[in-house]
Amino acid sequence: MNFSHSMYSGAVPVRRRFGNWAFLLLRSAQGWQFISGARGDDEALPEAARRQAWEVAAIPVLRFYWGHHHFTLEGDDGAEVQYIIGESASGELVLADTWLEHRWVSASLAAEILPEAMSPLVHWADAILTGADGTPGVKR
Numbered sequence: 407m408n409f410s411h412s413m414y415s416g417a418v419p420v421r422r423r424f425g426n427w428a429f430l431l432l433r434s435a436q437g438w439q440f441i442s443g444a445r446g447d448d449e450a451l452p453e454a455a456r457r458q459a460w461e462v463a464a465i466p467v468l469r470f471y472w473g474h475h476h477f478t479l480e481g482d483d484g485a486e487v488q489y490i491i492g493e494s495a496s497g498e499l500v501l502a503d504t505w506l507e508h509r510w511v512s513a514s515l516a517a518e519i520l521p522e523a524m525s526p527l528v529h530w531a532d533a534i535l536t537g538a539d540g541t542p543g544v545k546r
Contacts, residue, residue: 414443414445414486414487414488415442415455415490416442416443416458416488416489417442417490418430419440420493420494426512428511429510430499430509430510431511433505433506433507435506438519439520439524440489440524442458442481442487450474455490459492465496469492475490477531497510513528513532
């Protein structure tokens with residue numbers, strides 16, 4: 407698979423915990439973040455997000471109940487990263503060696519822990535998950 411250096415994608419993995427949505431955050435030496443990486447030239451956003459979730463944290467399945475809506479952020483290098491929300495069936499992970507730790511956290515804690523530039527992404531995802539954006543939230 408050829409990877410484009412201008413196309414990046416990311417996943418916002420979530421799961422239900424105690425009736426609320428929890429976001430998966432990963433910490434590397436550079437700090438806390440969501441899953442992201444280069445996208446293959448022929449990969450659609452959901453395919454790339456699934457692949458990256460598997461490579462980074464051995465998440466076997468991400469379900470995109472909210473469609474293929476995405477949120478675009480500009481990365482540190484100026485490249486755009488398209489993020490999509492995916493539900494993980496389990497909280498079990500096996501992190502790749504580049505990651506130091508992970509946490510499943512609330513949207514409010516995610517907004518505190520992540521770099522400030524990622525706050526709009528967290529708020530967008532939380533609005534979709536809770537139905538605050540006008541679309542029905544997923545209640546399971």
